[in-house]
Amino acid sequence: MRTVLQVLIIGIQNGAILSLVGLGLALVYKATRILNFAQGEMATVPAFAAYLVMTGFVVAGDPVVSKGRLWLATIVAIVFGALLGILVNMLVIRRLTAVSPVTSLVATAAVFLFFTSIEVNRFEAKLRRFPRYVEGGFRIPGVNITVEWHTIVVLVVLGGAAALLALFFQTPPGVALLATAQEPFAAELQGVPVARMRSMAWGAAGVLAAIAGLLGAGKFNNLQPALVTTTFLIPAFTGAVLGGLTSMVGAVAGGLILGVTVAAANQINTSFSLGIPGAPQLATFLVLLLVLVFRPSGLFGQEA
Amino acid sequence: MPVLEALEVSIRFGGVQALSAVDFRVDELEIVGILGPNGAGKTTFFNCVSGFYRPDTGRIFMHGQDVTDLRPDQRAQLGLGRTFQQVGLVRSFTVLENLVVAQHKSTRYNVLAGMVGAPASLREEKVLRARAMEVLDFMGLAHLHDSPIGGLPYGTLKMVETAAVLATNPEVLMLDEPLAGTGPEEGLAYCQRLKDMRRELGISIVMIEHHVPLVLGTADYVYVLNFGALLAQGDPDEIRDNEAVAEAYMGEGATSLA
Amino acid sequence: MISLLVALLLVAVACGQKPGVHVASSNGGVLAGQSSNTDTGSADVGASTDAGSATASGGATSSGGTSSGGTTTGGSKSGATKSGTSGGTSAASGPVKPTGHDRTGVSTDKITLALHAPVTGAAPLPVTAFEKERDLFWRYLTEVKHEKVLGRSQVEVQFQDDKYQPGTAVQACRELGASSFLVVGGGGTDQIQACGRYAESAHIPYLSAGVTETGLTGLQWYYSLSMSYKQQGKLLAQYVAKNFAGKKVAAVITDTPNFDDAVAGWEAGVKAAGLNYYKTLRHPKSDTSWYNTFANELQSNKVDVVYILTAPVDYIRFAQQANGQGFKPQFVGVGISMGLNAVLGSGCPNVDGGIFFSPFPGLDWAKANLPDYFAAAQHAGISDPDDLGVALWGLAQSQYEMFKRYGATYGNDLTREDFRKLVETQANLHTGVFPDQSYTPSSHFGSNQVHVLKADCSVKQYKTLATFATGF
């Protein structure tokens, strides 16, 4: 029983950040039907911007980042993220004339390669310290496990963002945005400013990404090039699919479910000394299949 | 024995009763028209017959064989050919290629032989192309054989689509609004061509069409659907004077479509 | 895009024919990879190999008007005679005549050596260190102290990034081995293993700090410059038994086949030392959720000492997550990169007090015992020489020691075959930085010493607890 609780808590601790990244992925997909492999870098780059603000723009070496400037840095990062999202859409996505979604997928992958390379070049491929908004945690009596305040922060932000987006998609502009995704031409005919809608969506995704970057770097108190992409992006995608790519609630639920799944897999593999290689990946795959076989568009997803 | 027969076909989507107990039959060399206002369930009925929808109740027969449980491609194998409201063609192929693929079921050589380029397959490929050209010729589209689908005008596409279905050499040809997007005189010519097909290819034809006079002028027998149910059936003259039909089409008080 | 690249391809091909194009290479950035000669990588065409590379290094010499020794097909002969004469002067007694004929990377006045390491990819090392510090030792030796190496006044060190991928590493070694006398693996178990196996097939002397033994034992051309993980496991167990007597011990090791032998060695050591042992946890790769699970597992089983064998990033994160949940064990371990101060930069304070065996001592030790290193750094205009530089210095010094032994026996005519044969018979190769090495034909893992480093987060540096320790 205690172990089950531990697994749940650990799972949520790790899943929360996946949900946050997944939320951005779901938003982009819902609004533009694009699988955005650049989401991870749209998170990491603003995190580096924040890092620079916190270190007083000292790139060299590995100075202890100042927590005092964290809030200033946050604002900078979020603005940066929004711009980044809009730019990626404006300079790359919008210019793709090809009809095939796989082309846009490849394009976003290219964007990710591009930014990673820039980061490595500017910051070297080494880890840097990165602060959290709230350090420490509280111990849950009986269960013998600590819940980090950071996780609570992530969950709160997550809930807020998901709720906002879910509401937004009920409002007229939200509905219009959906229309642009499902029937661009029709929407255009009905006078929906498709282009503006899209870049708005990308901007929002950028903001989400920036927040995910800050909290993601906070999770391990470190930042390195391609951090979010290499650490969170793929599982976040998987989580979003589990929940249903088109559903904000789904993205959140999916990430958490995935987190718990993997935690359970690790727990079982260790406490029974099964020695199954790649247990997390295996468990993830099986759960993914299980869900998609019964609900081909995810737990909460419904596609037009 | 009828070529194609539907008994008591019903299907509902969510709350909507799309079709309720529709009976329907097509005999050898017959041209059957299906009339009805938008949303009457005509296309839904087509999808049930061709196997894309599975009716909740009722059975479908071809030559007396129950095909209700067969997949669309299996029904096609049995000689059922259909067109689609939005043109049903392979967009990335040329006109000729489309007609060659359409002959899939009548192609003899097996897939593996084709992959390794067995002589037999090469020989038959020539035959397939020749046959495709014949059909195009028959539809008066031969000059387009090399042009890609994209870029052809809508009306032409409908003709190419009909040609493609003919290439599958069906026994029943089901046309879903073949005249959409064509002018009246092309309509006439098309209907004339349908009669030629029936005569020269010895096939039966079912057509959904909004253009009432053309249908009444072409079909031997006509079914009228309304709100998913059969409103009327009979030969064109009966339908022309059917008050219910007239009302459905022209509103209260109308007594005849003429 | 395509046209540009095709153009490049053609140029690349063309230049492959004319080594002269390579003049740029020595100052061509980090990747000074020579691609000149036409060696199939197998020793049976040694002569042509020599000719090719002699031309190449001649062309590549940035700081020298050396008209290269062996441009002609008779490269090996001319090279031999020339160096033979100069050898007469340096080597005191009449040297033994070399029997080998593969003189790749050796010209009349220059020896070309090579180094590969990951500076991009999954677990990279800082690129600047390799850019600036890879040939510090040799430049200091030849430019400041004006000493000759086997009668040559120049030593070039080529470098290639292996991108932390075995496949890339093998290709890097193939290219480096075609123009360098020997190749050194800078880090990354999988890459070192892959290269070692290739070097064996291509008859290239290959050196690295000790990593896994899997696939490397029994190789003739591979030499381990420090104890393998497997060997260190036994020693580490002793160390834990002595310094943390009675404490409960466990291990967290990456679940990769290449650490299987390390696990075996460690667990054997645990038995021998009679430790109070919980168990060995193998953590999954490309996953970040095991940190908490494992920390929990160890905490609830009252483990105080954890042997950690992972990529540094996993160590840092594991320590951080463990601390976050109030689990602060004593970390101990082995490895090449774990003892680098870079780990502390972002690992502190969570990794404070971690104790690691390392093939090279810490910067603090170097300050006290390795003045030449800092002099060399100053000479090269490097403001902040780091511990990775010390490691590279040590690697170079080990090679220098081997060359000196070679000179004593064979004089200055350097061939791969004789070098390999000689090193195999050498005992107590003392380099002062890396552990002493004694090789026999049956064992190329010839070291029995380690340095012990302890993380000190107050100064973000590893402090050297013990050097050249053989047991505890």
Added chain:
Amino acid sequence: MADTVLADGALELEPAPEPDAPFRPTPRGMAARIAVLAALLALILAVPQLVPAVYVNIVTKAAVYGLVALSLNILLGYAGQVSLGHSAFFGVGAFGAGYALTKMQLPWGAALLMAALTGAVAAVVLGAIALRLRAVYFALVTISYGFVAQETLFNIRSLTGGGAGQPAPRPSLFHTDVRYAYLCIGVLAVAMLFDWRLTASRGGRAIQALRDDERVAASWGIDVTGYKILAFVISGMMAGIAGALFASIEQVVTPADFGFALSLTFVLATVVGGAGNRWGVVQGGVLFAVLPTLIDRAHANFHIWPFTSISITLEPAVEALLLILTLIFFPGGIAQQQRNLLSWLSFKRFRQPETGGGPARGGMGARP
């Protein structure tokens, strides 16, 4: 569509004119084409001899990547299924061959068959899943599939030979680098012939038809399920064979060689090559096989912009930029760039009408 309906030109009702006879090049045109083709062939065959010995294995790798691109193209280009786990088929083939050669002591030919078989099996498993899923969701499942292959399957020591990897010796007749390069180029050539026949025969046509519209395909009597699976089988076999060839380049297979990065590279190669076009994708594969070495060497050896001033860490950025520009200006990739040339070389007119299918056919059930 609405506007085209209005703009619809009258249907040709007059008896159709004789279709214009298919284009035949003039004797001189014929000669020119043959000459160029011969020259190209000669060049390709000369490459393994021309490149410095240390790069011969890169040439071999290029041929292998070309084969993989062909394989992926069958899913991506013909069947419209995106596989981001292609490294799984590739790796399964490689280890399959290694196991057959080392553990079972089978002759090399048999090992190749084994690889084709294992590759096909790995693909069919995915294919069965693909039937249930919407293309986008499937694409993401394939990623997970690839991870399972790399982390779980390829870490079963008894199957994959543990840390030292699974040895995969070359066939005795092709033991040297150069000979082995020719072997791989040969296999690639055969595969392209096969691919050509596939697309020109009922199987390939059916697969492409159902990519464009499954309902239409079905209405023409094409068994959608069957042909989807067929696509996966063929793709899997090709990838498996490619894996076997890859295994014998360095003659040892290790798990680290097959990751998501590789899968992504394969997709990039296929899309940049021009999904749906045989010649394009093969060039894409070749390009992405040689690109890293090419750029590194360019960096080390020449003063050609942009490789002189920048550090190695920026080279991926240059690659990425080129990639994005290609996608923007040539959505059909290399194949689109060379459309006229390719058609000329295939004994047609130099100028070809834009096909309605447009560039970058297929992929996630895309509709033109």
